Each structure stands twice: as structure tokens, then as C-alpha cells.
Amino acid sequence: REDEQAAKQQKIVPAAKIRYMPGIGVDTNYYNPQAVAQSDVMQLRQELGLMPEHPLFLSIAEFIPRKRHRDLLQAFALLPPHAHLALAGTGVLQAQMQRLAERLGIAERVHFLGLRQDIPVLIRASVATVLVSAQEGLPRSVMESLSLEVPVIGTKIRGIHDLLEAELLVELGDVNAIARAMTWVLDRPQAAQTLGKRGRDRIANYDLRQVVAMHEKLYAEALL
Numbered sequence: 001r002e003d004e005q006a007a008k009q010q011k012i013v014p015a016a017k018i019r020y021m022p023g024i025g026v027d028t029n030y031y032n033p034q035a036v037a038q039s040d041v042m043q044l045r046q047e048l049g050l051m052p053e054h055p056l057f058l059s060i061a062e063f064i065p066r067k068r069h070r071d072l073l074q075a076f077a078l079l080p081p082h083a084h085l086a087l088a089g090t091g092v093l094q095a096q097m098q099r100l101a102e103r104l105g106i107a108e109r110v111h112f113l114g115l116r117q118d119i120p121v122l123i124r125a126s127v128a129t130v131l132v133s134a135q136e137g138l139p140r141s142v143m144e145s146l147s148l149e150v151p152v153i154g155t156k157i158r159g160i161h162d163l164l165e166a167e168l169l170v171e172l173g174d175v176n177a178i179a180r181a182m183t184w185v186l187d188r189p190q191a192a193q194t195l196g197k198r199g200r201d202r203i204a205n206y207d208l209r210q211v212v213a214m215h216e217k218l219y220a221e222a223l224l
Contacts (some may be wrong), residue, residue: 001020001162002158003158004018004020019214019218021211021214021215021218022138022205022206022210022211022214023137023138023140023143023206023211024138024140024211025206025207025208025209025210025211025212026140026143026144026147026203026206026207026208027207027208028147028200028203028204028207028208030120031120031123031143031144031147031148032147032148033124033148033149033200035120036120036121036124036148040118040121041121041124041125044118044121044122044125045125048084048086048111050084053082054082054083054084055082055083055084055127055185055186056083056084056085056086056125056126056127057076057083057084057085057086057126057127057128057129057130057182057185058085058086058087058088058122058123058125058126058128058129058130059072059085059086059087059088059089059129059130059131059132060088060089060119060122060123060129060131060141060144061087061088061089061131061133061141062089062090062091063087063089063090063091063092063093063094063097064091064092064093065093065134066133066134066135067091067131067132067133067134068132068133068134068155068172068173069087069093069097070097070100071132071173071174071175071178072085072130072132072178073085073097073100073101073104073106073110074104074175075132075175075176075178075179075182076106076109076110076179076182077104077105077106078175078176078179079179079182079183079186080183080186081109083109083182083186084109084110084111085106085109085110085111086110086111086113086122086126087110087111087112087113088113088114088115088116088119088122089113089114089115090114090115094112097112098112119144120144120148123144123145123148123150124148124150126150127150127151127185127186127189127192128150128151128152128153128168128182128185128192128196129141129142129145129150129151129152129153130152130153130154130178130182131152131153131154131155131160132153132154132155132170132172132178133154133155133157133160134155134157134172134173135157136157136158136159136160137159138159138162138163138206139154139159139160139163142154142160142163142164143163143203143206145196145199146163146196146199146200146202146203147199147200147203148196148200149193149196149197149199149200150196150199151168151185151192151193151195151196151199152164152168152199153168153170153178153181153182153185154168154169154170155169155170155171155172156169156170156171156172157172163199163202163203165195165198165199167181167184167195168181168184168185168195
């Protein structure tokens, strides 16, 4: 929505020719909690060496500066020792973040997963996903998580705040606020689950089929 307002304010084209598109969409049939087998979730947790009493947080993000993994690791170090964190993705900062986890004394509880093809299972195995980026468009990982009814902790930046409720939005770079939001999820599991379920209702506006239909309508209008 910020792009839409900026386009109008800058008068890039006449306001009547501006169309808002809700990102690239997300396939809510594929990212559906009913489509993820609990047996797959249990198998994944076993692969990570997690016991039932070990809550798992997940971040899906390339290891590049704007994703701010450093903030997340520093925040995670403030959490109780039974919590675990999984980081899905690759990138130039991965080795550096692994060394940081060692220095913070959390390496045994932080799982660097690399490139994954089982994102729905990973998300459903988690109590929340976390995205503390400095810059995003309309982040797919947030839409995927909400579609799977898993709450998201995210920074108050454009794109992310379009998708999330206020309870789990944090200021950029505020390590203590990130830790407090993660602790809130641990301390209030039922409330966190309720946020996740509401998230799937909100993400209906970003369903891939709806976005495709909006683009077809736009092109049909333009071709006329």
C-alpha cells in the first residue's frame, strides 16, 4: 500500500491508472495446514533432535545483510534454554552467523538447515516464524506461514506490517523487543495459535487464484 500511495503522491501516472496488486500471491491450497501430515512434522522434529518440550522457532531467509540474522540470534540468546531456532536458507553470511551462534553459546540450539524443499512441514513444526528484515517487498515467507496458521514475528517495515497484527510486530534492530515477542509466544501458546488461525483468514486476500484473476482483468483492461 505504501507503493500505491507513493505512486499517487509522485503523480507517476494519473491516479485513475494506478492499480493495487497484493503481491505475487500465495497458493493457499499448497500452504494449507490440512495438507501437512503430522507424521512428517514429527519426523522432522526427530531429525532435529527435538523433544516434545522443545519449542521451535523458524526463520526462512537468505543469509544477506538486510535479513538481519544477527538481531535474531542475539534475541534468541535471551530466551529460555529449552527453545530451539531453525534457519532455512543459504548465503554469504551463513558462516559468520554460525560463528556468532558459537560465541553466544547457543550453537547447540540453532539449526542451520541450508536450502530446503519441505517448507510447509518446517513451518507447521514451529511455534512461530520470525522475519526481522530491514527491507522487504511483500514477503512470501510471512504469507506462507500465515496460510499455514502459524504466527509470525516481524519488523515494523513496509510489506511486513501490511500482513501482521500489532502483537507480534517489533521495531527494526530492537533485539530486546524481538526476544519479548518470542517469549510471548512461549508463554501464551493458545493466544499465539489464535493469531495464527486469524492469519489464514487474512491471507485469503492474497490467494494466488485471486491475484491471477486481478492480473487477467488488468491486462484485459489495458488491451482495450
